[in-house]
Amino acid sequence: MIKLEKRPMPSRTLSVATPLIAVAITMIAGGLLFSALGKNPFEAIRTIFWDPIFGEFAFYYRPQLLVKGAPLVLIAIGLSLGFKAGIWNIGAEGQYIIGSLCGAAVGLAFYPFDSFVVFPLMILAGALGGWAWAMIPALLKVKFGTNEILVSLMLVYVAEQLLASMSLGLLRNPEGHGFPGSRNFNDYPAGTSWINEAAGLHWGMVFAFIAVIFAYILLNRHILGFNIRLTGEAPRAARFSGVSPTRLILFCLGTSGALAGLAGLFEVSGPGGQVSIDFNVGYGFTAIIVAFLGRLHPVGILLAGLLMALTYIGGEIAQGNLGLPSAAIQVFQGMLLFFLLALDLLTNYRVRFAVKGAA
């Protein structure tokens, strides 16, 4: 008989080790999947995890790692605050889109005005846009007790329609010969998020690092961070000690919305280049996996974001070299979350093998 015994405290060693074990198991299961698709599993795994960092063309892929990792880390840091407190914002994709639209709109309004104030204003608008979009589920939850999971997710679909409408209408490039999509920010030096495009550096990475540091300080050294953790682990105790759930909901959803909005702005004005119908690629959803894989811990999220970026880049290489379908990477990322959640059992419970009848 296998028996589960709840640990008085979650095991610290295992809570660090389980993401690594989950990654290892996912590689094995992924290898099986790839061989089922008729690819050489060893070659596929090597292409995804090894080639982007150490392969022949690594000099090109390494900067890409930061380009793809930055939005994931930025969004996941925001999500992790809410997830810790049991506030589930799963509409980061929508906040990302609205942030990019607001920031881009400000930038395009200034075009072709060349000044150093343009980009900071765009950043502000992007953060405010994401914040405002996240305030919708937050206020509805606070005022009416509406489920924030469903509302934030519904707003993703609304945001996607807005994006389509904007790139076909209001924000369309007047010199674009009628093609959908806005002006390209890479041709507008005052409004681009690139610091050095050749080296693959943009402001999103700077903000991602700042967000990691701030989140770390907030969670470990600040009363607000303590209240967030307390609410997640013992909601009743938090209420008795005077933590206001309203303030916490507004703070967690607002912060994650603003960070997602920032991620959207940096993407649209740099690597993405322009507002177009399908410029969003699901970072808002992948960031959920990143947040869990990083154990909702800022440093963990930083590492998890880089790993997830690696699977994106490696997946693209495998698509080109081995003909691996792009959806296979999505399945791979989904499996990772499955194994991680399953292995969490070991962190919170002790597995005992008892002789049948004796217990």
Add this chain to the structure above:
Amino acid sequence: MDLSAINPVLLIASLMVAATPLLLAAIGELVVEKAGVLNLGVEGMMIVGAISGFAISVESGSPMLGLIAAMIGGALLSLLFAFLTQFALANQVASGLALTLFGLGLSALMGQSYVGIKPPAMATLDIPVISDIPVIGPILFSHDPVLYIGIALCAGVWAFLKFSRGGLVLRAVGESHDAAHALGYNVIRVRILAIMFGGACAGLGGAYISLIRVPQWTEGMTAGIGWIALALVVFASWKPWRVLLGAYLFGGINVLQLNLQAAGIAIPVEYLAMSPYLITILVLVIMSADKSGAPASLGRTFHASQ
């Protein structure tokens, strides 16, 4: 704009078709939630059902086999969720999200070679004379069999929950799993069966979209219907007949906005297309004041040691 192009009889008939996938997924989720489990993976199970049903019916040429395969596909995927939440005691919200993310990827992978193919057509009910009666005929007697199955399922779930012993046990497990456990009921088994039923219903709903409503396969074709089904269960206060009502309401809104798009109304297409989601939010706000219908153990993890 030409509103006279919208035929009210056809509108109601197509409303019923649009509502059926929602109805199927929501009625399954209602049973799952009545057992005290919150499965946010409806969207994932639906889309996997959509592609399994599509693939099998294309390969076998039989839409009926496809529907059965869709139910099996949805139920198999839901078993993953059942394992995570009932044996590995994982958080239900996170596991449900994982199921949706995984399902979306898996369906895209499975569906690669099925893009642009037409599935075999499902025969519609065609009773001579009755199906030809004006107005009533096209609305009530000329649909595909799955639509009627959906309504029958709704009635069946209502009767099961209200009148049967099994339904009583299921509700007891959902209201207080500790009390049900103390009475000797197998909480885990009841919940796993409920989760699988929910998965099969969601799979069938998904296949209804890919085989009957659209009918073709495109990536991500469920487009949030699984999530609207989750909202519908809240809207219905966990009551089967209200799920039917809600599904027809949402189906109606969706069909109406599509008709308005076709009629060339002055509102841009994008704003019409976002209306079902906005109305879902509105309905959630109105209904969330009353939480009395929610099962008391909803979303809580059960472990016999505690």
